[in-house]
Amino acid sequence: MQFSKVSGKNNTHKVTLYALSTCVWCKMAKQFFNENSVEYEFIDVDLCDEKDKQKIHQTILNKGGSISYPTTIIDDKTVITGFRKDQLKEALGI
Amino acid sequence: MTAITLDYVRKRAEADAKTYGYYLTPQPDLLQSFLEGLKVNEERYGYPLCPCRLASGNFDYDRDIICPCDYRDPDVAEYGACYCRLYVNKTVYESKQLPDVPERRPLEKQMRAYGAAAWGKEEKAEAAAEKPTEAPKPEAKKPSEVKRKLWYCKQCGYVVFRDDPPYICPICKAKRELFAEIESKIEYNG
Numbered sequence: 702m703q704f705s706k707v708s709g710k711n712n713t714h715k716v717t718l719y720a721l722s723t724c725v726w727c728k729m730a731k732q733f734f735n736e737n738s739v740e741y742e743f744i745d746v747d748l749c750d751e752k753d754k755q756k757i758h759q760t761i762l763n764k765g766g767s768i769s770y771p772t773t774i775i776d777d778k779t780v781i782t783g784f785r786k787d788q789l790k791e792a793l794g795i
Numbered sequence: 796m797t798a799i800t801l802d803y804v805r806k807r808a809e810a811d812a813k814t815y816g817y818y819l820t821p822q823p824d825l826l827q828s829f830l831e832g833l834k835v836n837e838e839r840y841g842y843p844l845c846p847c848r849l850a851s852g853n854f855d856y857d858r859d860i861i862c863p864c865d866y867r868d869p870d871v872a873e874y875g876a877c878y879c880r881l882y883v884n885k886t887v888y889e890s891k892q893l894p895d896v897p898e899r900r901p902l903e904k905q906m907r908a909y910g911a912a913a914w915g916k917e918e919k920a921e922a923a924a925e926k927p928t929e930a931p932k933p934e935a936k937k938p939s940e941v942k943r944k945l946w947y948c949k950q951c952g953y954v955v956f957r958d959d960p961p962y963i964c965p966i967c968k969a970k971r972e973l974f975a976e977i978e979s980k981i982e983y984n985g
Contacts, residue, residue, distance in 0.1 A: 723832035723846035725825055758909040768905055769898045
């Protein structure tokens with residue numbers, strides 16, 4: 702599975718973003734991380750093959766999330782479904 | 796095939812919004828992104844799939860999330876906007892405050908986007924190994940099959956051939972409860 706990594710000064714948390722390349726709110730999430738210099742990795746699920754889609758689906762469900770996009774997983778435990786600025790800010794301490 | 800242009804996608808969305816008394820999202824940059832997403836999906840899959848949802852690539856499985864999706868009318872009625880927030884009602888349009896809209900699409904239908912590989916292989920593997928049946932994991936539940944039926948609106952007579960009746964009748968706005976299945980029987984002779 703090929704994640705794209707984006708470096709940033711705010712790198713105290715491990716931030717993983719599951720996105721769709723066509724999704725407006727996923728783009729906003731990426732923009733939000735970029736503007737706040739948050740280090741994160743992302744994957745555009747719609748561009749993945751079926752095997753990876755299935756793995757992503759299991760990962761999100763196992764963490765207790767729902768399979769909507771964007772889904773952000775912080776430090777492998779906090780799952781934020783949708784582009785929720787307030788929740789992201791609180792979880793990342795920014 | 797005619798090239799799909801942004802202008803074509805925009806005009807189609809505008810016409811649909813007008814027909815149903817909705818508005819397109821009030822923020823021009825967001826609107827542009829929605830239309831671009833729809834254009835990409837139409838070029839990729841051959842139909843304008845919701846840009847905010849994952850496709851299976853199979854028309855029958857994706858039918859309910861082709862924009863405008865089956866969930867738009869109940870979502871606009873309840874939240875003032877569709878799941879993407881491309882279509883909004885007048886109040887939201889004027890306030891420019893977009894609400895949060897949770898996913899209404901049932902989980903077993905969402906599973907269709909992941910299903911083809913996963914549950915197909917699992918079934919084949921199980922059949923080959925003939926291993927004893929174990930308690931199925933909830934997430935491994937097979938996605939619902941598409942079984943189309945005829946439904947009619949008891950209020951206005953609108954008839955639709957889909958796996959589920961609409962949440963809201965597109966003609967008279969009656970609720971789903973007012974739809975009934977038309978029992979059809981086909982007899983073959985000879």
